[in-house]
Amino acid sequence: MKLQLTNGYRPRFDQISRILQYLLLQGDKKKISRLEIVTSLGIPENQVENLISMMTGFGLVHPRVTTLTPFGKAIIQADPYFDKEETLWIIHYIVSSNPEWVVWHRIINTVLPSQDHYSVEQISTQYFSDLAIHFSERTISEKLPKEVGSVFAAYSRSELSRLGILGVEGTGNFIKSNPIEIPNLAFLFCLLYYRDKYSPGSSAVNTEDVCLAENSPGRVINLPEYQVRTILGNLHNAGLVRLEQLANLDQVRLSDTLTQEDVLGRIYGGKNAN
Template sequence: MATEKIKIKLQGHEKFALREGWINKALQILPENPDAFTRRDATDLFGIGSNMVKSLRYWMRAFGLTNNAGTELSETGRLIAQYDPYLEDSFTLWIMHSYIAKNEEFATTWFMYFNRCDAEELEKSEVVTILSREIKKYVNGGSFSEKSLSNDVDVLLNMYSRNKEKLNPEDKNISPFSHLALIKKLDGKYVKCHPSKRIFPEEVVLYELSLRLIGNEGISIEEVLFGEKGIVKIYNLSSVMANDYLDRLDTAGYIRVDRTAGLDMIYPVRELNPRNIIEDFYENN
């Protein structure tokens, strides 16, 4: 019996990191123009070059903002279009980051970096080496392009970090994800950083828990924090920070955290719906 081929995606972005203003273009244009990405006049419609249009189409899908065909906004895409089309709230960026960091099929490098690259301080070449090793294990003998992986790593590191010496608030080439400050470039190395509590609202953790609790009466703290696609991994939280957020959500009456008798479980106290959590955040902040 033939082994099912494992799907991965490298370099779907045409070597363009996501830029300020791109997502807003798609959020505005796509609802009225389902064929926007494939039209002959797509470059005029979006006001960017043809390869950038292809890149934007990729990013919209990689962040879970469109259907697979890129012809309509997803539920999350519609919510962001309604409440924060210019990505001005860090909550929006975290929700988008949540999707791409768990998107092993369509944003494989992002998934591998945030889930399977535990070293906190690395040169770019070291990141490539680690991710290459992890992808080889993941595809179980399948082939992939090392060059495409290297290009992916370039884009990822540029998206999430920025050179402070060259920082210009008017520079539209800056990625909005640099504002999350998850990666810092220091002396030629890229350092993973814990998010600032100032821009990391507890509703981000509540959103993650709501996804994990779908169809479950409870989940283990170990799994939700430290497992694959766990909160500590994809948001680079410290264990202390992560547990603090759980305790705050417990105090607020959303969940019950049970650490007695070695159970270490999380139970929902009220119904947790991902869509409702996103809507409630926007309407109350």
């Protein structure tokens, strides 16, 4: 469990893009130090540290070695300015489905479904009192509100704001908004990510789990069950998954050959399932 993913800073996707480009140019290096990035790009060391932390949480780089993940490589090669909705939805799902990033995870999975209006002070006080046994009083009083504020800033003042999850309602106050619809292929990637993390090797996932289980795409993205089933139906019609509904069976069958990388190829290579 980590209290700080952002260290109180909102994501700077222009700088993230610069770092991704630099990492791409390093080829097959097994590890890239932060000092190399600082020296080569001229970004202040503390900013690089914060950005690398967020890039790890977003699934763009591997932890500790700071090399590109397949997702990070696909983005810098095909969507370096984070223009595609699919890119933003996948980032949102990856970081929000990981309980290790306790503040981000709890805001998306507990706070947002519970109320419609938010203030950083109220959220910091009401939803994180249990963390006092894990962190010092100073950390809770000083760093927790900054982390809460940076998560809200990410969805209101960075590229993630284009998802429409939050709106601003005065200084330090926010309101639940009406998100744009998640593209079918982005949902499929999230489904495979969920399967690979929680049931690796499984060829099928219970449909109700896809909709409602903890850290599932339906739950994290906060979609009503009918909308999840509509997306799955679209993917079934496109031949990318198979819905099996017989007697007591209600599941999504996934091909053994369908991988996250395949879906990234469809997203960034032009094939679609919409």
